[in-house]
Amino acid sequence: MDVGQKVRVCRIRDRVAQDIIQKLGQVGQITGFKMTDGSGVGVIVTFDDRSSTWFFEDEVEVVG
Numbered sequence: 001m002d003v004g005q006k007v008r009v010c011r012i013r014d015r016v017a018q019d020i021i022q023k024l025g026q027v028g029q030i031t032g033f034k035m036t037d038g039s040g041v042g043v044i045v046t047f048d049d050r051s052s053t054w055f056f057e058d059e060v061e062v063v064g
Contacts, residue, residue, distance in 0.1 A: 001030055001043055001057065001060075001062065002030065003030050003031060003032065003033075004029060004030065005029070005030050005062055006027055006028070006029055006030075006062070006063040006064060007027065007028060007029075007030060007043070007045060007060040007061060007062055007063060008025065008026070008027050008060065008061050008063050009023045009024050009025060009026055009028070009045070009055060009059060009060055010024075010025075010059065010060060010061045011024070011058075011059050012024060012055075012059060013056060013058075013059060019051075020053055023045075023047065023053070026047055027047075027063055028045040028046055028047040028048070028052075029045065029046055030043045030044065030045060031044050031045070031046045031052060032044040034054045036054075036056060040056065040057070041057065042054040042055055042056050042057065043055055043057060043060060045060065
């Protein structure tokens with residue numbers, strides 16, 4: 001996965017706030033990366049409404 005790629009949120013593995021759950025199925029753009037637990041990397045996704053949050057790599061899929 002690279003910065004600028006479009007991704008779809010395909011699952012959410014942890015309990016999170018309702019506003020994050022509403023992102024399930026939405027498409028956004030990767031705008032950065034985040035160390036998750038010292039051994040993994042997550043992606044920061046920005047959506048059309050200008051909100052952004054990070055997801056584990058297995059929670060998103062590349063679109064197109």
